[in-house]
Amino acid sequence: MNVKAIIPFKPIDPKTRLSSVLTKEEREEFAGTMLGDVISAVKSCGCSVTILATSEYKFEGVMVSVKDEGLNESVNAQLKNSKTPVLIIMSDLPLADKNSLTRLLSTEKDIGIVPGLGGGTNLIFVKYPEKYHVEYYGYSFAKHLKAAEDAGLSVEIIDSMRLSTDVDEPSDLAELLIHGKGKAREWLLSHGFELLVENGRLKVKRYGKAIL
Amino acid sequence: MNVKAIIPFKPIDPKTRLSSVLTKEEREEFAGTMLGDVISAVKSCGCSVTILATSEYKFEGVMVSVKDEGLNESVNAQLKNSKTPVLIIMSDLPLADKNSLTRLLSTEKDIGIVPGLGGGTNLIFVKYPEKYHVEYYGYSFAKHLKAAEDAGLSVEIIDSMRLSTDVDEPSDLAELLIHGKGKAREWLLSHGFELLVENGRLKVKRYGKAIL
Numbered sequence: 001m002n003v004k005a006i007i008p009f010k011p012i013d014p015k016t017r018l019s020s021v022l023t024k025e026e027r028e029e030f031a032g033t034m035l036g037d038v039i040s041a042v043k044s045c046g047c048s049v050t051i052l053a054t055s056e057y058k059f060e061g062v063m064v065s066v067k068d069e070g071l072n073e074s075v076n077a078q079l080k081n082s083k084t085p086v087l088i089i090m091s092d093l094p095l096a097d098k099n100s101l102t103r104l105l106s107t108e109k110d111i112g113i114v115p116g117l118g119g120g121t122n123l124i125f126v127k128y129p130e131k132y133h134v135e136y137y138g139y140s141f142a143k144h145l146k147a148a149e150d151a152g153l154s155v156e157i158i159d160s161m162r163l164s165t166d167v168d169e170p171s172d173l174a175e176l177l178i179h180g181k182g183k184a185r186e187w188l189l190s191h192g193f194e195l196l197v198e199n200g201r202l203k204v205k206r207y208g209k210a211i212l
Numbered sequence: 213m214n215v216k217a218i219i220p221f222k223p224i225d226p227k228t229r230l231s232s233v234l235t236k237e238e239r240e241e242f243a244g245t246m247l248g249d250v251i252s253a254v255k256s257c258g259c260s261v262t263i264l265a266t267s268e269y270k271f272e273g274v275m276v277s278v279k280d281e282g283l284n285e286s287v288n289a290q291l292k293n294s295k296t297p298v299l300i301i302m303s304d305l306p307l308a309d310k311n312s313l314t315r316l317l318s319t320e321k322d323i324g325i326v327p328g329l330g331g332g333t334n335l336i337f338v339k340y341p342e343k344y345h346v347e348y349y350g351y352s353f354a355k356h357l358k359a360a361e362d363a364g365l366s367v368e369i370i371d372s373m374r375l376s377t378d379v380d381e382p383s384d385l386a387e388l389l390i391h392g393k394g395k396a397r398e399w400l401l402s403h404g405f406e407l408l409v410e411n412g413r414l415k416v417k418r419y420g421k422a423i424l
Contacts, residue, residue, distance in 0.1 A: 100371055115373070118383075119390050119407070119414040139407070139414045141390065159312055161327070161376040171330075178331050178353065195331070195351070202331040202351045 003105060003125070005047040005087040006078050008071055009035055011057040015092065021170050021211045030187055034167060035059070037094040037182035044098040045105055047087055052078065075134045082129040089123045090116075094176055094184035095162040096123075103158055110153035114163040115141040122166055128153065170211050174204045215317060215337070217259040217299040218290050220283055221247055223269040227304065233382050233423045242399055246379060247271070249306040249394035256310040257317055259299055264290065287346045294341040301335045302328075306388055306396035307374040308335075315370055322365035326375040327353040334378055340365065382423050386416045 013024055014031040022030060039049055039062060051057065051064045052074050058064065067074040075088055087105065089096065104112045104125050111132065112125040119139040126132045131151050135143040148155045165175050167184075176185055177195045192207040204212045225236055226243040234242060251261055251274060263269065263276045264286050270276065279286035287300055299317065301308065316324045316337050323344065324337040331351040338344045343363050347355040360367045377387050379396075388397055389407050404419040416424045 115391070118386055138409045138412045159374050160371050161373045162371050164373040174330055178327070197350045200350045 001085060001105070003045070003047040003085045003087050004082060005042040005049045005089055006052055006075060007035065007038060007042070007049065007089055007091050008052045008054075008075060009057065009091045010054045012055050015168070017168050018170060018173075021173070021206060026191065030184065030191075031091065032059075033187045034094040034184045035091040037180075037184050038089060038091055038096055040182065041096040041098060041101055042087065042089060045101045047105075050078070051091075071136050072134055075136075079126070079129040079132055079134070084129075085125065085127045086129040087123065087125045088134065090166060092167045093122055093163060093165070094167060094182055095165050095179050097162060097181065100158075100160045100162045103160065104163065107156040107158070109156040111148050111155045112158050113141070113144055113148075113155060114158045114160060116164055116166045120166070123158075123163055126153070170204070174202065174212065177204065213297060213317070215257075215259040215297045215299050216294060217254040217261045217301055218264055218287060219247065219250060219254070219261065219301055219303050220264045220266075220287060221269065221303045222266045224267050227380070229380050230382060230385075233385070233418060238403065242396065242403075243303065244271075245399045246306040246396045247303040249392075249396050250301060250303055250308055252394065253308040253310060253313055254299070254301060257313045259317075262290070263303075283348050284346055287348075291338070291341040291344055291346070296341075297337065297339045298341040299335065299337045300346065302378060304379045305334055305375060305377070306379060306394055307377050307391050309374060309393065312370075312372045312374045315372065316375065319368040319370070321368040323360050323367045324370050325353070325356055325360075325367060326370045326372060328376055328378045332378070335370075335375055338365070382416070386414065386424065389416065 015027045018027055042049055049062050051059055051062055053064050053066050056066060079086060104123060110127050114123040116122040119141050121140045121144050133147060145155060167176055177188060194205055196203050196205050203210050227239045230239055254261055261274050263271055263274055265276050265278050268278060291298060316335060322339050326335040328334040331353050333352040333356050345359060357367060379388055389400060406417055408415050408417050415422050
């Protein structure tokens with residue numbers, strides 16, 4: 001199956017909820033490293049990749065489409081023009097791997113969807129993109145289920161911790177340090193982050209100072 | 213396959229990290245309701261069930277073993293005396309369902325393990341319980357992988373959001389309200405909890421007051 005993976009990405013000042021632990025420059029570098037892990041995972045499943053960037057961006061060997069518009073508008077424009085199945089995957093999912101993505105891409109339903117923590121949507125795989133549209137922000141998971149129902153498309157919800165774990169908050173860095181297998185985890189380790197058990201509890205520290 | 217499910221449970225003053233949103237009596241009732249959902253899920257997979265309670269407790273149709281000792285000691289005593297495969301599942305996993313448990317119980321490895329958020333361990337399925345021992349608390353996920361390696365037992369890590377989501381903190385209640393299918397979700401709804409979108413963000417409220 002020929003699947004086109006679309007990865008929305010914000011190159012400038014991304015991941016602001018990590019501002020308490022990373023500078024702007026570090027957040028930009030870290031976000032790009034997570035994006036690289038996502039691209040590797042998606043490519044391992046044989047998908048073609050397009051980065052949908054909000055400003056100029058280069059990633060070796062990957063097509064970048066720059067759209068200075070909202071997430072929903074730019075993704076929906078892509079869906080409208082796609083005749084082959086589309087995977088929309090967020091760039092902050094460094095735990096995504098071949099096994100978890102294969103489960104999503106193997107769905108027998110028209111749409112496979114993976115919620116994020118707190119009611120968000122981390123991944124949508126849609127076989128008939130021209131019939132579907134996305135509505136991110138807020139309780140988007142419910143909105144995406146409703147949009148599928150309205151379009152008469154069947155849905156499978158994929159149950160995956162790796163795909164549900166988006167890295168937004170400092171506490172999410174613990175999950176990446178624990179379960180990561182790629183370059184984003186390495187980036188954290190090479191920038192002073194580490195896991196330590198103190199008083200029987202697991203903590204994330206940076207250069208010896210607790211961040212959680 | 214004949215699997216014995218062991219569910220550790222603390223009937224008195226459980227879930228203290230929910231103290232900011234639930235009284236002691238409510239926490240005891242809510243914890244019992246989550247336990248009921250876990251028992252239903254485990255029974256739907258054909259497991260026999262034993263509740264390992266820290267004090268007197270009754271649950272209709274389920275064997276309760278009362279042990280006034282630490283979690284590790286009481287679980288390890290059970291493992292030592294089991295000749296059939298054992299599933300150790302925590303009582304605060306109300307999103308556990310037949311599909312996710314079946315994936316765990318179908319592992320071809322000697323042990324199937326599911327991490328919790330923050331390096332904990334939510335479920336362990338072990339085919340040769342007499343060869344294994346548990347070490348909960350702290351970074352128990354790493355300890356449990358090491359214990360398997362030391363015992364020469366092969367391990368599969370099961371990737372499941374439903375099984376990785378333990379309900380400890382007020383923020384976890386959002387996941388239960390979003391993804392729950394059983395009585396624990398109903399309990400929350402009948403006790404004033406609800407999901408509301410405000411300013412584009414999903415919030416949990418109780419009797420109209422935001423708890424997150």
